[in-house]
Structures are given as structure tokens and as C-alpha cells.
Amino acid sequence: xxxxxxxxxxxxxHIKATATATPTATATATATAxxxxxxxxxxxxxxxxxxxQYTQETGVSIKYKTGSSAALIQTIKLEGQNSxxxxxxxxxxxxxxxxxxxxxxxxxxxxxxxxxxxxxxxxTQGTWYGLSIRARTIVYNTKKVKESELSTYENLAHKNWKxxxxxxxxxxxxxxxxxxxLIYELGLVKAKEVVAGWVDNTVEIFSNDTxxxxxxxxxxxxxxxxxxxxxxxxxxxDAKLPLKLFWPNQKDSYGVHINISGAxxxxxSKFKIxxxxxxxxxxxxxxxxxxxxINMEYPLDFTVAQSDETARWGxxxxxxxxNLTHAGKLQKEAIKLMQEVKYK
Amino acid sequence: MKSFYRxxxxxxxxxxxxxxxxxxxxxxxxxxxxxxxxWRFILDHMLVGLVKNTALLMLATVFLSIILGVSQAxxxxxxxxxxxxxxxxxxxxPLIFPLYVLAFVYVGSFTYSGSIPVFFRSFFNFDLTxxxxxxxxxxxxxxxxxxxxxxxxLFLRAAFLRIDEKLIFSAxxxxxxxxxxxxxxxxxxxxxxxxxxxxxxxxxxxCDFGGVSVFNYDTFSTAIYHSWIGLFSxxxxxxLSLIPGLFALLLYFxxxxxxxxxxxxxxxxxxxxxxxxxxxxxxxxxxxxLSYCFFxxxxxxxxxxxxxxxxxxxxxxxxxxxxxxxxxxxxxxAAVFIALLSLLLVNLQxxxxxxxxxxxxxxxKIGYALPGSIIAIALMSVFSLLNxxxxxxxxxxxxxxxxxxxxxxxxxxxxxxAYDLISKKYDWTSYSLGKAKFKTxxxxxxxxxxxxxxxxxxxxxxxxxxxxxMTLMLRPFGVNTLATKIYELTxxxxxxxxxxxxxxxxxxxALTIFLSEYYQTKKNEGx
Numbered sequence: 100x101x102x103x104x105x106x107x108x109x110x111x112x113h114i115k116a117t118a119t120a121t122p123t124a125t126a127t128a129t130a131t132a133x134x135x136x137x138x139x140x141x142x143x144x145x146x147x148x149x150x151x152q153y154t155q156e157t158g159v160s161i162k163y164k165t166g167s168s169a170a171l172i173q174t175i176k177l178e179g180q181n182s183x184x185x186x187x188x189x190x191x192x193x194x195x196x197x198x199x200x201x202x203x204x205x206x207x208x209x210x211x212x213x214x215x216x217x218x219x220x221x222x223t224q225g226t227w228y229g230l231s232i233r234a235r236t237i238v239y240n241t242k243k244v245k246e247s248e249l250s251t252y253e254n255l256a257h258k259n260w261k262x263x264x265x266x267x268x269x270x271x272x273x274x275x276x277x278x279x280x281l282i283y284e285l286g287l288v289k290a291k292e293v294v295a296g297w298v299d300n301t302v303e304i305f306s307n308d309t310x311x312x313x314x315x316x317x318x319x320x321x322x323x324x325x326x327x328x329x330x331x332x333x334x335x336x337d338a339k340l341p342l343k344l345f346w347p348n349q350k351d352s353y354g355v356h357i358n359i360s361g362a363x364x365x366x367x368s369k370f371k372i373x374x375x376x377x378x379x380x381x382x383x384x385x386x387x388x389x390x391x392x393i394n395m396e397y398p399l400d401f402t403v404a405q406s407d408e409t410a411r412w413g414x415x416x417x418x419x420x421x422n423l424t425h426a427g428k429l430q431k432e433a434i435k436l437m438q439e440v441k442y443k
Numbered sequence: 444m445k446s447f448y449r450x451x452x453x454x455x456x457x458x459x460x461x462x463x464x465x466x467x468x469x470x471x472x473x474x475x476x477x478x479x480x481x482w483r484f485i486l487d488h489m490l491v492g493l494v495k496n497t498a499l500l501m502l503a504t505v506f507l508s509i510i511l512g513v514s515q516a517x518x519x520x521x522x523x524x525x526x527x528x529x530x531x532x533x534x535x536x537p538l539i540f541p542l543y544v545l546a547f548v549y550v551g552s553f554t555y556s557g558s559i560p561v562f563f564r565s566f567f568n569f570d571l572t573x574x575x576x577x578x579x580x581x582x583x584x585x586x587x588x589x590x591x592x593x594x595x596x597l598f599l600r601a602a603f604l605r606i607d608e609k610l611i612f613s614a615x616x617x618x619x620x621x622x623x624x625x626x627x628x629x630x631x632x633x634x635x636x637x638x639x640x641x642x643x644x645x646x647x648x649x650c651d652f653g654g655v656s657v658f659n660y661d662t663f664s665t666a667i668y669h670s671w672i673g674l675f676s677x678x679x680x681x682x683l684s685l686i687p688g689l690f691a692l693l694l695y696f697x698x699x700x701x702x703x704x705x706x707x708x709x710x711x712x713x714x715x716x717x718x719x720x721x722x723x724x725x726x727x728x729x730x731x732x733l734s735y736c737f738f739x740x741x742x743x744x745x746x747x748x749x750x751x752x753x754x755x756x757x758x759x760x761x762x763x764x765x766x767x768x769x770x771x772x773x774x775x776x777a778a779v780f781i782a783l784l785s786l787l788l789v790n791l792q793x794x795x796x797x798x799x800x801x802x803x804x805x806x807x808k809i810g811y812a813l814p815g816s817i818i819a820i821a822l823m824s825v826f827s828l829l830n831x832x833x834x835x836x837x838x839x840x841x842x843x844x845x846x847x848x849x850x851x852x853x854x855x856x857x858x859x860x861a862y863d864l865i866s867k868k869y870d871w872t873s874y875s876l877g878k879a880k881f882k883t884x885x886x887x888x889x890x891x892x893x894x895x896x897x898x899x900x901x902x903x904x905x906x907x908x909x910x911x912x913m914t915l916m917l918r919p920f921g922v923n924t925l926a927t928k929i930y931e932l933t934x935x936x937x938x939x940x941x942x943x944x945x946x947x948x949x950x951x952x953a954l955t956i957f958l959s960e961y962y963q964t965k966k967n968e969g970x
Contacts, residue, residue, distance in 0.1 A: 136920075142931045143923075144940075162920055165931060169672040170916045173820055177827040197675050268659045270669055303555070303578070306659045309936045310554065317556035329936055431481075434673050438488050443659060 132185075132373035134160045138175060139188035140168035141360050145394050146188070152389065153380060159373060168194035175203050175365060185368035186377065188230075190360040191272045193279075195227040196427020204363040209375060215382035216399055219422045220359050229359030230381050231390050232397035234417065235277050236355050237345040238330055239322045240315050251348045252281065252356070255322060256296020264300040265311045265320035269437040272430075273308075273326060273358060278437055279429035280356050280421050287436070295440040304443050309333060316340045331395035331408045346415035354418040358426065360396070448791035449800070455788060456806045459848050462821035463813065467685065469824060470678040481676040485683065489666055496580070497662040497687075500655075501648045503584035504591065508644045509637060511588060511735075512595025517625065520603035521717040524728055531600075532960055533736045535593045539952030540743060541909035541926065542590050543653025544945045547938060548743040549586045550657050553577035558746075583658045589739040591647055595640040602636035603629070605864060608715050621717050635698075639856065642694045646812050649687045653911060663687050664814050677820070684817045691812025695805040744949060750942035758940040762923075767947060770908055770924040777846040778903035784847070785854035786896060789862045790884050793870075808852035815912035818848050822917070838919035845913045850906050854899040861895035862888070894963055901959045905952055925951070 139146060143165050150161040164171070168189045175182050175198075187204065189195050198204050204226035212221070212228050220229030237249060248259070255264055267274055281290040302320040305311050308329040315323050316333075330344060346355050362381065364374045380386055387398040392406040401414075515534045519527055537545075552559050555572045563571040576582060606629060614624045652664040663686060671680035720728065792801065810818060822841050865888060873883040889896075911926040918927065925948040932941035 142935050144931070145935070164920055165927075166915050167672065167934075169675075170816065170819075170912075173677065174823065174916065177820075177823045179827065200675070270656070270659075270665070270673060272673070275673060304659055305554075306550070306657050307936045309938070310550075310556075313556035314554070317561065319555035332936075431477075431674055434669075435484060435488075438484075443661065 132159055132370035134162055135185045135370060135373055135377055136183045137161055137163040137186040137188055137362075138171045138184045139163055139165055139186075139362075140171060140194065141165075141188050141190050148393065149381075149386060149390050152386070153377065157376075157380075159377070161377075169197075172198050172201060172203065175367075176201055178367075180367055182365065182367045184365050185370050185374040186362050187227075187365055188360070188362040190233075191276060191358050192227075192229075192361065192423035192426040193272050193276055193430045194427075195222070195361055195363060196424060196430070198363065199224070199226040200427070203365060203367075205366045205368070205371065207364055207375060207378070209379060211379040212382055215379075215384075215387075217419065219419045220357075220361070220399060221423075222363070223422060223424045227361050227363035228378060228382060229361040229399060229423065231360050231387075231394075232399065232417070233273075233358045233360065234327045234355050234397060234415070235273055235324060235358065236327060236415075237322060237347050238312060238315060238325050238342055239345055240318065240320075241341045241343050243318065243321045246343075246345060249322070249345045249347065251352060252277075252324070253285070253293050254347075255300065255324075256293045258300075260300040260322065262300065262302055263321040264297060264302065265314045265323040266297060266301050266304050266442070267308055267311050267323075267325070268304055268306055269434070269442040271307075274324075275430050275433045275437070276358050276423075276426040277324070277356050278433035279426045280353075280418065282429050282432055282436065283421055283425050284353050284418075287432070291436050291440060294437060294442060298440050298442045312340075312342060316342050327397075327409070327412065328395040331406075331412075335408075344412050346413070348418075349416050353420050354416040356421075357397075357417045359423060445795045448795040451791060452788065452800065452803065452807075455784070455851070456803065458844070459807050459810050459851065462818070462825045462848065463688075463809070466681055466817070466821035466824055470681040474678050478676045478678040481670055481674045481679045482682060484674075485666065485670060485679060489661075493661060493663055493666050496660065497649065499580050500583055500587075500660065500662060501645050503580060504587045504648045505641050505644050507584055507588035508592045508595050509641060511592035512599055512640065513637070515592070515596045515732075516599035516603055518728060518732065520600055521625070521715070522720050522728075523716045523718075524720060524725055524732075526729070528960075528964075530732055532956065533732075533740055534596050535956060536736075536953065537590050537739045538593045538905050538956065539949045540590050541653065541911070541929075541945075541948070542587060542647070542651050543657060543911070543933075544747070544929070544948070545586055545590045545743055546583075546654040546657035547933065547941075548746045549577060549582075551938060552742075552746060553582075578658050578660070580660070583655065583660050586658075587648060587651075587654065588644075591644045592739070594643050594647075595637075598636045598640035598643075599633060601860070602633040606632060611715055611717060624717060638698050639860070642691075642698055643856075645694065646691055649690070649812060650814055652814060667814055667817070671816075681817060681820075684814050687814075688809055688812050692805060692809060695808055696802075699802055699805060747942050747945050747949065750939045751946040754937075754939040754943060758943050763943070763947065766923050766925060766928055766944070767951070769922050770926070770948075770951065773842065773914070773918075773922075773924060774904050774907035777843050777850075777907050778900045780843060781847055781851055781903055782854045782858075782896060782900045785851060785858055785899070786892075788855065789858045790888070792859065793862055793888075794880055804855070807855065810848035811850070811852040813849070815845070815849060815910060816916060818845050819913045819916040822848070838917060842914065842917040842919075845917055846907055846910070849910070849913065850903055853902050853906055857899040857902060858892070858895055861892060865891055897959060897962065901955055904955055908948060908951060 137150075143163070146163065150163065154160045164184075166174075168191075171187065172194070175184055175187065178184070187195075187198050189198070195204075199222060206225050208225060216228045220232070221227065237252070237255070239249060269275070278290065278294055281293055285293065303314065305314065308325040309332070311323040311325055312330060312333050314320055327344060330342065334340060334342065348354055362378060364371060364378060368374050381390060382399065384400065384403050387400065387403045391398040395406050395408050397409055398405065518524055519531055519534070524530070551557055554560070554577060560571040563569045577586075610628060611624060614628055619627070649662070650664060652668055655662050655665055663683065667680045667683045670683060671677050792804070822845050826841055869887050870883055873887050878886065909926060911930050914924055915927045915930055918924065925944045928944040929941045929948070932944070
């Protein structure tokens with residue numbers, strides 16, 4: 100008993116000793132980094148190669164931890180000063196906004212980032228920057244729908260589409276951002292009408308975009324709203340599927356809803372200069388090509404070489420009017436709206 | 444020693460409860476205006492629906508699982524059906540499926556665009572989905588009970604094996620018919636086991652997040668995640684997760700109450716034949732069981748392997764060896780650790796506990812009713828107080844700790860039930876021969892308990908291998924397990940690629956079950 104108590108005391112003292120030893124590391128905020136740590140909700144198979152590419156070019160190795168963005172934000176928060184993380188990377192603007200809101204991200208003033216990342220794809224205060232574009236657009240069954248029938252997101256709420264629409268769950272952040280955009284563009288009342296109309300027209304709600312695409316291809320419904328890379332992936336497996344993308348809200352309207360995958364520098368990073376360099380590199384034309392291409396997403400600058408698939412889907416007008424900071428700000432509002440109209 | 448028992452019990456309870464209590468206190472103290480707004484919103488708009496949905500699903504799943512489990516156990520233990528060994532293994536094999544994997548197999552195959560309805564449409568021109576919607580309460584409950592029935596089966600099998608044959612013989616000699624014996628005589632005796640397994644199933648349903656989200660079926664756990672991830676209010680999530688937690692405590696109290704009434708001490712008997720089956724009945728029941736196993740084992744395994752093979756060239760690489768090694772190392776280490784801690788508690792409890800002490804142990808079990816990610820956050824919050832570089836120093840310890848909080852009750856339930864069934868007479872005989880308590884444990888109890896100890900480790904191993912949210916949050920840098928890999932790929936919609944990890948997870952689980960069955964058979968032959 101005595102011995103175990105002693106052991107416990109020793110263990111505790113050991114913890115204390117390591118605890119007091121760590122703050123010295125914080126003094127080296129400007130030290131050159133041999134290694135950067137990224138906490139990312141962008142998944143391993145979408146980042147591994149590009150991180151390796153950076154290591155080969157600069158000698159700085161990248162360690163990463165993947166997970167859901169809410170869990171990673173909480174981790175960073177709890178680790179506080181001792182957090183080993185330098186960069187937070189997420190696959191939607193809402194999560195990045197949340198990280199800013201939790202005061203975890205550093206305001207960055209970088210000319211390179213300002214040039215490479217268009218205004219609407221970065222935080223208004225400069226805490227995070229988009230690194231690739233994800234377009235959420237309309238997809239339709241070519242056997243059952245004529246292109247001329249389609250026009251806007253709002254139009255999908257029309258009675259014409261009764262029992263013809265398939266949607267992904269409202270619990271997915273991509274839909275929350277889309278509705279946030281509608282609230283911003285149309286106002287709360289009109290946006291609610293639109294979403295209620297969608298729900299009214301919906302045949303079934305799915306847990307993922309691929310399921311929505313398959314439902315449309317199989318004839319269960321005629322149209323849906325998806326992120327384009329899911330479409331690309333499915334068509335790679337079976338090119339004969341009767342599916343086609345449609346770019347809504349092109350004429351006299353705000354354009355296609357886009358979201359980003361992006362990143363920001365963490366306040367408690369020990370290697371801020373190195374971290375910033377890494378962000379700048381990711382936004383460079385060279386890195387852009389592979390960062391977006393690997394998942395058939397769009398590069399920040401449409402003149403950068405795109406993957407064959409995305410090029411084939413044609414050009415479109417994206418909504419550049421809606422700064423993605425608002426996607427985060429309005430997310431709660433959007434969720435509440437969707438809950439109220441019983442969008443599950 | 445009595446004081447050591449109390450000390451140990453309170454330490455365990457403290458370890459399990461302290462992080463949760465700390466997190467709750469913190470969430471109350473830091474409650475902001477927007478948190479209150481979110482809470483209000485959930486109360487006003489979601490709570491009623493959530494309670495209804497969750498209760499319906501829980502009841503339906505418990506009901507189906509019990510029907511399945513009781514029939515399976517009766518078939519194996521009370522009849523002379525052939526191929527019992529094979530059927531037994533087939534009945535427990537669904538334990539290898541995490542709920543989310545079984546869910547994605549069934550949703551993937553049974554929605555309108557899935558292979559089965561497509562088959563029906565093209566060959567019979569018949570829309571199967573009009574007849575049966577997989578994404579309904581009944582659909583979810585059916586899929587869940589396929590995965591959870593083995594728990595009921597295992598509990599009930601253990602109960603049947605402990606029934607005194609003499610009772611059956613007496614009833615028979617008094618001219619009672621087999622069904623009357625089953626329902627009039629056996630059911631009251633196995634009722635505590637039914638309750639215990641029902642609670643286990645209910646809590647599994649309550650805590651599941653992965654499975655229900657594939658169905659897009661809203662329960663408490665989806666609301667917990669939704670209020671945290673979507674509405675950015677962790678405090679609301681913590682508050683919400685207390686509701687299922689308290690509900691679980693209530694269930695445990697009820698169970699303790701019933702179990703106390705029915706406690707009995709009998710030794711393991713060889714299985715007896717209550718129902719003599721004719722050849723035709725045997726054939727019908729065997730066909731029935733096999734077609735059930737088609738849905739619970741063969742179909743999902745087949746589907747996963749088909750998906751996995753289609754992604755083999757794209758996804759399979761040497762990294763998977765490391766992932767398998769990590770999965771095994773983490774789950775095996777944690778399983779042995781937790782099983783031993785629990786063994787110490789059940790042993791001390793046998794020797795020193797009063798009824799009051801025993802009722803306190805339900806607090807050790809509360810972790811089983813809490814969502815994994817809430818436990819993980821609770822632990823991180825506590826560790827963050829120590830002001831240390833968490834992932835560099837303590838990640839593995841924290842992960843072990845998290846598994847302890849979540850799964851201690853699994854080991855404890857199995858072991859304490861078995862321990863209670865060892866007659867006190869053995870202890871008294873041993874004491875009278877001059878053996879001390881530890882010697883008695885080592886020489887008398889342990890040999891009897893060894894199969895139970897091993898089966899509790901197996902259960903833990905299976906649970907921990909499948910566990911996803913805590914592993915995801917607390918794993919050390921660069922460590923991936925099969926479960927976290929499945930999360931990574933499914934959350935990007937890459938079902939085929941995720942199937943490779945699922946297939947490997949299934950293989951590991953099946954291997955574990957086969958090894959343990961082989962060991963148990965050896966053991967029985969040795970007796």
C-alpha cells in the first residue's frame with residue numbers, strides 16, 4: 100500500500116516536471132522548423148501526397164492528425180499553450196469560422212495569400228484561407244429531365260418537382276452552408292420557403308451524396324444537389340450512368356454555391372513563420388494543381404490546370420458575392436431553419 | 444482488507460465518474476448565452492421527436508433481439524438439433540460487425556438503387572422498397588437486432604446451461620409438456636439474464652451514432668453530435684448526453700432489484716434435451732436457422748468482400764499491416780488490462796462486500812451509457828488541467844483510460860455473474876483446509892473462472908476493436924486502427940475503399956471468436 104502511494108507520488112512529480120519543462124519551447128516561436136504539425140479533417144488519402152511533395156521540396160516534414168473538425172477544434176482548445184499543432188485544416192468554411200470564433204486562429208497578413216486566394220474564399224479578418232473549391236450543384240437524370248427544365252436552386256422548390264427530388268441529410272455541413280448562402284442571398288423568409296418546398300418535393304433523404312447520385316441514376320428520383328467530386332468519382336466507376344451536372348443560377352443571379360477546403364495558422368503554433376510559408380506554398384499555382392486534382396475539386400484560380408474531369412464538366416459562374424465567413428456565421432440559423440421545415 | 448476493497452471500489456468509481464462530473468460542472472460554469480439558446484431550441488423543436496424516436500427504436504430492437512436470442516439459445520440448449528457447434532458459432536459471429544458496418548451494408552443493398560431491389564425490379568418487375576423501407580424504424584431495428592441478438596443469445600445460453608436438470612426431470616415425471624416446462628418453469632429462472640441482456644441491447648442502441656446516422660435516423664446520440672458539430676455548442680451536447688446516462692442508471696437500478704430476487708447458485712450442467720425433434724422438424728429448424736444466418740452473417744460478409752475486392756488495387760498497401768498491428772496491440776492491451784482490473788474487483792467484492800457496497804458498483808457501469816466522444820472530451824479536459832503536452836506524453840494512457848470508462852461494465856457484468864454462481868461452499872471448504880483468501884482465489888476460483896475471464900477478454904477485444912469515436916480522438920500521432928480508417932473513408936463517401944478495413948476487421952473478429960471457441964472446446968474435452 101505504502102509502496103503504491105509512493106509510486107503514485109513519484110508519477111505525479113514526474114508529470115509536474117514534464118509540465119514545467121514544456122513552456123521553454125514556446126520561446127522559440129520564430130525558430131526554424133524541421134517539422135510542422137497539421138490537425139486536419141481533410142482525410143489522409145487526400146493530403147498525404149501533397150504533404151510529401153512539400154517535404155521533398157523544403158525538407159520540412161509534415162506530421163498530421165486526422166479527425167472530425169469539431170473534435171480537432173476541441174482538442175486544440177484543450178491542449179492550449181501545449182498544443183503541438185501549427186495548422187488547422189478543414190473541409191468547410193463553417194468549421195474554420197468556428198475555429199476563429201473560438202479564438203484559435205492567428206490573423207495572418209500575407210501578400211502572397213491575398214493574391215492567391217480570392218476575397219470571397221478567405222476570412223474577412225485573415226484567419227483562414229481557402230485552398231480548393233468544392234462546388235455544390237444540381238445533378239439530373241438525363242433520361243427523365245431536359246436541361247431546359249432546370250434553372251435555379253429555388254426552382255427545385257416548385258410543384259413541378261413533386262416526388263422528383265432527392266437530398267442529402269440536413270446534418271451535413273455542405274447543406275448547412277448551402278442554406279446559409281440562401282439565407283444571405285434571399286433573406287430568411289424566402290429561404291425558408293425554398294427549403295420547405297424542397298422538403299415537400301423530396302422522395303428520400305440520404306446520408307451521403309453518392310447515395311443521392313445512385314438514387315437519381317436508378318430512377319428513384321430525377322434531380323438532386325451534390326458536390327461535384329462525388330459525381331466525378333461515381334462516373335469514373337461507371338461512365339454510362341445517365342447523370343449530368345447542371346450549373347444553376349447563372350443568368351442574372353448569384354451563381355453556383357461553392358465551399359472550400361481551407362486552413363489557418365494556429366495561435367499557439369511554435370513555428371508560425373514556417374507554418375505561414377507552408378500555407379503560402381499550398382496556395383501557389385504549383386501546389387494548387389495537385390491539391391485540387393487529387394479529389395476532382397476546383398483550384399482557387401480557374402486558370403490553373405484542372406483535372407480532365409472537372410474541365411469536361413464545363414465552366415460556370417460561382418457565387419463570388421457570398422463571402423464564406425457568412426457560411427459560418429449563418430450556420431446555426433440555417434440548421435434551425437432546416438429543423439423548422441422538418442428537413443431531416 | 445475490507446478497507447482495501449472499499450478503497451479500490453471507490454477509486455474505480457472515481458476514475459469512471461470524475462471526468463464526466465468534471466465535464467458537466469465545466470459545461471454548467473461556462474454556459475454562454477448562445478448555449479442556452481441552443482438548449483432552448485432543442486427543447487422546443489427536437490426533444491419530443493428525439494424521445495419518441497429513440498424509445499421506439501430501443502423497444503423494437505430489444506424486442507426483436509430477445510425473440511431472436513431466446514429462440515437461438517433454446518434451439519441450441521434445449522433441443523437435439525444437429526450441428527450445434529456450427530450453429531453456435533454462426534449465431535455469435537455477427538458480433539464481429541460494428542453496427543455502422545452492418546448498417547452501411549444493408550442500407551447500401553436495400554435502398555431503391557441497391558443490388559437487391561434492382562434485382563427484384565429487373566427479374567420480377569416488382570418494387571421491393573414499396574413493400575419494405577429499410578430506412579424505417581422497423582428497418583433500423585431489424586438490422587440492429589441482427590448485430591445485437593448474439594449478446595442475448597450468449598447470456599441466455601449461459602443461463603440455460605446453469606439450469607438444474609433435476610428440475611426438468613421432476614416436471615417431466617409429473618407429466619408436464621415441454622412448452623409448459625419452458626414457459627412455466629425455465630423462463631422465470633432465466634428472467635434476470637433476459638433483463639441483463641435487454642439492458643445491454645438498449646444501451647448499445649442508445650449510444651450508437653455510426654449506425655443510426657447511416658440510416659439518417661435521429662436519436663439522442665445524433666442530436667448530441669448535431670448540437671456539438673452543427674450548432675457549435677459542446678455544453679448542450681454534454682447536457683443532452685446526461686439524459687441517456689441517467690436513463691442507464693435507472694435501468695441498472697431496476698436490474699439490480701430484479702437480479703437480487705432471483706440469485707441462485709447452481710453448477711454448470713451438461714445441456715439436456717427438452718424438445719425431442721423429429722426429422723422433419725429438425726430439417727425445418729435447420730433451414731430456418733441457416734436462412735437467418737444468411738442475413739446475419741453470409742450476406743453482409745459477402746457484400747463487404749465484394750466491395751472490398753473492387754477497391755483492392757486502389758486502396759490496399761503495406762500500411763495496412765501497420766494498421767492491423769496497431770488495432771491488435773491497442774485492443775489486446777486494453778482488453779487484458781480492463782479484464783484484470785475487473786477480476787480484482789469481483790474477487791474483492793465476493794469476499795468483502797455487503798449488499799450496499801454492491802449497489803454502488805452500478806456507478807462503475809455508467810460509462811457504457813455515454814457516447815464515446817463525450818467520454819473522450821471529458822478525459823481530455825481533465826488531462827488538460829495537468830498542463831502537459833497531451834499527445835506527446837499521455838495519449839495512450841488516456842485512450843486506455845477511456846476504454847476503461849466505457850467498457851469496464853462489459854467485463855464486470857460477465858465476470859460477476861459467473862463468480863456469483865460459484866458456490867460459497869467451495870470457499871468454506873478451502874478456508875477450513877487452511878488456505879487464505881488469495882490462495883483460495885488462485886487455486887479454487889481462478890481455474891473455474893478462467894473460461895469466463897477469457898470470454899470477458901474476447902468481448903472486450905471485440906468491442907474495443909470496433910470502437911471508433913474515442914479511438915479517433917485520443918489515438919497518438921500516426922496511429923490508425925481499422926475502425927478509424929473506416930471512419931476516414933466512409934466520411935468521404937468512399938464505401939468500397941472502407942470495405943477493405945471492414946473486411947479486415949471482420950476477419951480479425953472472426954479469428955478471435957474461432958480461437959476462443961477452440962479453446963473452450965479443448966477445455967471441455969479436458970474436463
